[in-house]
Amino acid sequence: MAGTATFLGCCGCRSAPITGRPQLKLIPSSLEMQLGQQSFDEVVQSVPASQNAHWQQIVSRVGQRIAAEANQPKFQWDFRLLADPTQNAFCLPGGKVAIYEGIIPACQNEAGLAVVMSHEIAHAIAHHGAERMSQQAGVSGVSTMMGWMMNDVTPATKQLAMQAFGTGARYGLLLPYSRKHETEADEIGLMLMAKAGYDPTEAPLFWGRFAQAGSSGTPEWASTHPSDDRRAAELTAKLPTANSIYESTNNRFGKGEALV
Numbered sequence: 001m002a003g004t005a006t007f008l009g010c011c012g013c014r015s016a017p018i019t020g021r022p023q024l025k026l027i028p029s030s031l032e033m034q035l036g037q038q039s040f041d042e043v044v045q046s047v048p049a050s051q052n053a054h055w056q057q058i059v060s061r062v063g064q065r066i067a068a069e070a071n072q073p074k075f076q077w078d079f080r081l082l083a084d085p086t087q088n089a090f091c092l093p094g095g096k097v098a099i100y101e102g103i104i105p106a107c108q109n110e111a112g113l114a115v116v117m118s119h120e121i122a123h124a125i126a127h128h129g130a131e132r133m134s135q136q137a138g139v140s141g142v143s144t145m146m147g148w149m150m151n152d153v154t155p156a157t158k159q160l161a162m163q164a165f166g167t168g169a170r171y172g173l174l175l176p177y178s179r180k181h182e183t184e185a186d187e188i189g190l191m192l193m194a195k196a197g198y199d200p201t202e203a204p205l206f207w208g209r210f211a212q213a214g215s216s217g218t219p220e221w222a223s224t225h226p227s228d229d230r231r232a233a234e235l236t237a238k239l240p241t242a243n244s245i246y247e248s249t250n251n252r253f254g255k256g257e258a259l260v
Contacts, residue, residue: 016127017126017188018191036092037096040092047083047084059099059113059117062113062196062256063079063097063117065196065253066196069195069196070192072125084102085100086100087106110255110259111193114256115206118189118192183234194242211232
């Protein structure tokens with residue numbers, strides 16, 4: 001696993017925005033955006049749009065302000081509020097953003113919504129989806145090579161070795177990388193919302209509210225996401241930088257309009 005991690009970690013051909021982390025990205029941006037559009041179309045066709053025009057107006061307003069700071073001239077931004085009680089949101093490649101109504105109560109205000117939207121937008125501008133696909137392709141390639149190299153061992157031994165590799169890849173590489181993406185999107189998003197004029201101190205407060213709303217119960221080491229408490233703590237540690245950015249913006253909206 002160490003060799004695989006080294007291979008995947010050192011072959012990056014680009015760097016993530018703001019953090020500067022080297023990335024492995026084998027998927028062309030054109031294909032990434034095409035897949036994003038297809039996935040977005042499928043979601044908005046299967047989940048009805050929200051009938052709350054006021055909330056939709058706020059989602060569009062917050063989204064446009066953050067998008068203006070994202071520096072993605074090729075993105076065709078689209079902000080949708082979906083009538084679904086799930087506490088979730090996403091942004092697909094190309095700037096396709098969906099917010100589920102179920103997460104609005106935890107947001108409480110525009111700044112809380114900005115925490116959610118800037119985090120999702122950060123995933124898209126950092127090309128985390130393409131990076132994850134590239135990492136999985138690398139693991140798949142190593143797995144295939146291992147299978148070929150073990151043709152001379154007994155089937156039982158080969159099966160055990162491949163299972164061990166799969167478990168090691170999942171818990172030792174793929175899940176930690178997924179959690180790293182979430183932490184990175186938190187940081188990028190915090191800076192984006194500050195640039196957009198929303199009070200960054202709302203970010204750790206949002207994750208505190210989100211934690212109180214319920215947890216999956218999955219231990220952090222087996223999850224794709226860091227714990228809500230860890231996210232709040234790490235965002236609090238980054239507030240001095242974010243506050244400096246916020247204070248330097250020409251238009252500051254504070255917490256904005258209340259949502260609930």
